Amino acid sequence: MKRQVVITGLGAVTPLGVGAPALHERWASGECGIVDGAGVCTAFEPNEFLSVKEARRLDRFSQLALVAAGEALGQAGWLEELPYDPFRAACLVATGIGGLETVENQHDVMRDRGGKMVSPLGIPQYMPNAGAAAIAMKFGLRGQSYGIVSACASGAHAIGLATRMIQYADADAVVVGGSEATLTEFGFSSFAAMQALSATGISRPFDLRRDGFVMGEGAGMLVLEAAECARARGAAILGEVAGYGSTSDAYHLTAPEPSGTPAARAIELALEDAGVTPADVAYVNAHGTSTQLNDAAETAALKRALGDARARRIPVSSTKSAIGHLLGAAGAVEAVATVKTLSTRIIPPTLGYEVPDPELDLDYVPGEARPLIVNGHPPVAISNSFAFGGHNVALVLRGAPA
Amino acid sequence: MATVTADQVETRVVETLASFGPDASQITRESSFEELDIDSLDLVELAQVVEDEYGVVLKGEDMKELKTVGDAVDMIVSRAG
Numbered sequence: 001m002k003r004q005v006v007i008t009g010l011g012a013v014t015p016l017g018v019g020a021p022a023l024h025e026r027w028a029s030g031e032c033g034i035v036d037g038a039g040v041c042t043a044f045e046p047n048e049f050l051s052v053k054e055a056r057r058l059d060r061f062s063q064l065a066l067v068a069a070g071e072a073l074g075q076a077g078w079l080e081e082l083p084y085d086p087f088r089a090a091c092l093v094a095t096g097i098g099g100l101e102t103v104e105n106q107h108d109v110m111r112d113r114g115g116k117m118v119s120p121l122g123i124p125q126y127m128p129n130a131g132a133a134a135i136a137m138k139f140g141l142r143g144q145s146y147g148i149v150s151a152c153a154s155g156a157h158a159i160g161l162a163t164r165m166i167q168y169a170d171a172d173a174v175v176v177g178g179s180e181a182t183l184t185e186f187g188f189s190s191f192a193a194m195q196a197l198s199a200t201g202i203s204r205p206f207d208l209r210r211d212g213f214v215m216g217e218g219a220g221m222l223v224l225e226a227a228e229c230a231r232a233r234g235a236a237i238l239g240e241v242a243g244y245g246s247t248s249d250a251y252h253l254t255a256p257e258p259s260g261t262p263a264a265r266a267i268e269l270a271l272e273d274a275g276v277t278p279a280d281v282a283y284v285n286a287h288g289t290s291t292q293l294n295d296a297a298e299t300a301a302l303k304r305a306l307g308d309a310r311a312r313r314i315p316v317s318s319t320k321s322a323i324g325h326l327l328g329a330a331g332a333v334e335a336v337a338t339v340k341t342l343s344t345r346i347i348p349p350t351l352g353y354e355v356p357d358p359e360l361d362l363d364y365v366p367g368e369a370r371p372l373i374v375n376g377h378p379p380v381a382i383s384n385s386f387a388f389g390g391h392n393v394a395l396v397l398r399g400a401p402a
Numbered sequence: 403m404a405t406v407t408a409d410q411v412e413t414r415v416v417e418t419l420a421s422f423g424p425d426a427s428q429i430t431r432e433s434s435f436e437e438l439d440i441d442s443l444d445l446v447e448l449a450q451v452v453e454d455e456y457g458v459v460l461k462g463e464d465m466k467e468l469k470t471v472g473d474a475v476d477m478i479v480s481r482a483g
Contacts (some may be wrong), residue, residue: 052422052423053422053423053439056422056423117454119447119450120443120446120447120450121447166469181421197420
């Protein structure tokens with residue numbers, strides 16, 4: 001019998017603002033955080049949230065993670081006092097790349113002023129595990145902590161692994177999520193060279209006119225706890241990580257396997273893990289990147305996993321239409337958005353979706369937010385994440401009882 | 403190299419340490435690095451500034467002996483002389 005894993009805290013810093021409520025509320029009201037072809041966290045001013053020492057010792061990706069973690073831990077009621085033996089509280093933070101801005105700056109220092117002037121803070125800032133280290137240190141978490149790297153599936157992998165960690169009783173609680181800050185000239189140039197970025201600068205997943213993704217930055221963090229421990233301490237339960245499934249395409253470095261078979265298998269594994277069927281699924285938070293290939297392969301995968309008829313009846317929307325693609329943070333930020341969707345019973349729309357692609361025939365929630373249909377039981381949703389490298393992850397999330 | 407005065411070095415050291423986090427008003431010759439929350443990584447950064455400005459090389463073993471801001475200033479001044 002697996003231990004049940006519940007969610008007791010949510011945090012997010014995104015192009016829609018600082019805070020998980022801002023992410024869901026603004027997206028649901030139709031606001032888009034993308035400006036001039038990039039999803040920048042303009043409301044995030046590091047010195048407003050962090051001490052001088054914290055801010056200068058952390059790359060932006062870790063700063064975002066630390067602030068999102070503070071929000072999640074505040075909601076979970078952990079800030080006054082850690083409610084667990086510190087060695088039973090773990091921390092996993094995903095990132096696609098890590099401290100890219102620091103790498104670039106220190107590389108410039110080396111070129112301009114010589115190797116001896118490279119900062120001793122370079123490595124501890126740009127190492128991809130820096131976010132996990134910063135959070136563990138600040139909040140005194142002494143269980144296992146590390147970074148998780150699988151490009152755009154990183155955040156979802158972290159949540160899956162955190163869930164297994166609790167189920168296997170390696171930890172009673174995990175502070176988990178993902179963070180990314182790659183909006184540098186080099187970051188843009190690199191993704192543009194792959195022709196992955198939208199030339200129009202518009203993120204409109206599943207629309208016929210979609211022409212690539214829009215890069216964004218931000219972080220999403222969740223507090224997961226073993227249900228029995230959360231209940232014993234009287235914590236408010238926001239939802240549950242009910243299922244996790246993950247596969248690999250073993251097909252191409254960047255292109256998704258077009259039939260969606262491996263991605264569909266991840267979805268099927270997650271549903272099986274949660275003990276639910278396609279009939280139970282009330283909402284899908286799509287990976288929906290706004291690239292030609294992803295949105296087609298994801299649609300095929302959903303139909304394959306859920307059955308054609310059932311797939312057409314489930315509302316599917318993409319958070320990336322409102323904030324762009326947060327790469328290694330995407331899976332975590334989108335899990336936060338999905339939990340908020342389940343708890344508020346409001347499904348935000350796929351912004352910018354106006355011209356249907358005749359090949360893509362699911363209900364992509366055009367136009368406006370709509371109510372989530374709940375039939376007596378706590379609602380269940382799928383959150384998908386697919387990555388360069390062919391990594392596929394599906395999470396099944398369940399809302400709290402009304 | 404132009405002669406540097408203890409005052410000039412002290413001003414530069416205090417300014418550099420203040421950029422690492424502690425409030426400049428808290429930093430005196432008597433302040434210990436421990437109470438200022440200045441750790442070994444900060445001291446390596448300080449050594450880079452000192453080497454760049456005064457040509458004084460401070461190695462890891464030199465830094466270990468430094469307990470206060472005054473210790474650092476004195477060592478830099480004596481070597482820059």
